[in-house]
Amino acid sequence: MLRREHPREKSIGWIKKKLIEYYSSNVFELPDNLSSREFAVQPLTTQSYIRHLSFKSERELRDYILKNPPLHLYYSSALYLFPEVREMESKGYIGSELIFDIDVDELSSCRLMEQLHVCLDCGHLMYGNKIKKCLKCGSQNVVEASPVSDECMKKGGEAALMLARILRKDFGFDEVRIYFSGNRGFHVRPLCDDECLKLNGEERREIVDYIKGVGLDLDKIAGFGKKEWLVPSPDEPGWRGRIGEAIYNKFGIKYGERITWSELQKKADVQELKSYISSATVEIDEKVTVDVHRLIRIPGSINGKLGLPVIKLNEADLSNFSIRCELSPFKEKVKVKMNVTITDKTIMGVKMSVYKGEEEEIPGCLAFPFILKGLADVS
Ligand SMILES: [Zn+2]
Numbered sequence: 001m002l003r004r005e006h007p008r009e010k011s012i013g014w015i016k017k018k019l020i021e022y023y024s025s026n027v028f029e030l031p032d033n034l035s036s037r038e039f040a041v042q043p044l045t046t047q048s049y050i051r052h053l054s055f056k057s058e059r060e061l062r063d064y065i066l067k068n069p070p071l072h073l074y075y076s077s078a079l080y081l082f083p084e085v086r087e088m089e090s091k092g093y094i095g096s097e098l099i100f101d102i103d104v105d106e107l108s109s110c111r112l113m114e115q116l117h118v119c120l121d122c123g124h125l126m127y128g129n130k131i132k133k134c135l136k137c138g139s140q141n142v143v144e145a146s147p148v149s150d151e152c153m154k155k156g157g158e159a160a161l162m163l164a165r166i167l168r169k170d171f172g173f174d175e176v177r178i179y180f181s182g183n184r185g186f187h188v189r190p191l192c193d194d195e196c197l198k199l200n201g202e203e204r205r206e207i208v209d210y211i212k213g214v215g216l217d218l219d220k221i222a223g224f225g226k227k228e229w230l231v232p233s234p235d236e237p238g239w240r241g242r243i244g245e246a247i248y249n250k251f252g253i254k255y256g257e258r259i260t261w262s263e264l265q266k267k268a269d270v271q272e273l274k275s276y277i278s279s280a281t282v283e284i285d286e287k288v289t290v291d292v293h294r295l296i297r298i299p300g301s302i303n304g305k306l307g308l309p310v311i312k313l314n315e316a317d318l319s320n321f322s323i324r325c326e327l328s329p330f331k332e333k334v335k336v337k338m339n340v341t342i343t344d345k346t347i348m349g350v351k352m353s354v355y356k357g358e359e360e361e362i363p364g365c366l367a368f369p370f371i372l373k374g375l376a377d378v379s
Pocket of ligand 1 (some may be wrong): 055119120121122123134135136138139144
């Protein structure tokens with residue numbers, strides 16, 4: 001007797017087919033030192049990672065992926081003599097890239113972000129940031145149905161830009177690359193030379209503290225408490241320049257003009273001034289930068305949370321970057337059977353009204369994450 005295929009099995013089969021199609025072409029941006037990196041994957045149907053993989057060439061990597069298309073795909077920020085060895089202390093650590101991560105939903109101005117969530121048990125729709133439990137039935141089977149808001153992606157993009165400028169101006173990096181993580185963040189990666197590769201954890205922490213302005217003494221560095229002192233000029237190096245830039249931009253002061261703190265205090269009180277200055281800090285995830293054994297998503301690989309690839313971005317496009325269907329490699333329309341009802345919502349730029357139990361034809365960019373999250377099955 002023929003066994004009837006379960007809708008979930010059919011859906012996972014579809015996801016697998018789409019991943020194989022995607023990875024069949026030349027999608028990765030890989031470093032020259034590929035054979036010194038540890039690779040790791042999260043397979044489609046398990047929660048745990050397979051680590052300590054090693055590949056000699058892009059072709060070897062692709063052969064592996066096409067046999068076992070993964071949901072998530074990473075390589076190490078570190079270079080090793082023996083990347084395939086399981087024990088970290090026996091891997092022969094050479095050095096590690098300097099990596100920065102900006103997580104949009106961790107930005108202080110986006111903690112209360114309104115992201116659409118759906119309860120898979122009762123179908124209740126909710127708005128909020130990282131909702132773990134259904135407000136109606138108490139189920140923990142709650143998933144995100146829409147990506148991060150445009151407004152918060154924009155803020156994340158601006159933070160990434162600011163970080164790239166600091167890395168160039170204050171640290172002297174010639175090239176800084178910015179990537180969309182494929183879900184809700186940005187990776188900022190300066191091109192790391194030998195000296196940078198060798199930075200230890202403590203030195204990396206100092207860099208993070210500098211960027212975040214941890215322990216910044218405004219009196220000492222900018223004469224904040226001394227009323228007759230001039231506000232630093234935006235073209236000065238380091239933190240003085242950043243403070244100057246924040247203040248000059250906020251008050252529309254012409255670059256080249258000079259102003260004292262006491263004159264400025266006629267326009268705003270001390271607390272306000274401090275909050276403007278704090279806008280010159282960048283909120284980065286310090287765990288990522290300090291950890292020399294970090295795994296990073298491979299540029300060009302699909303982020304299995306939203307089904308979008310990790311993409312290198314032009315700085316000119318960053319301050320208006322938003323998550324849209326155009327970013328998805330899955331262009332064809334797909335017939336699905338919805339497991340929940342979502343009406344009058346715009347998701348990734350697509351207006352939609354779909355109903356539980358009904359067959360709908362939806363764009364591939366939405367079908368992929370909907371099917372993965374269980375909001376729909378292939379029909
Ligand atoms: Zn519920």
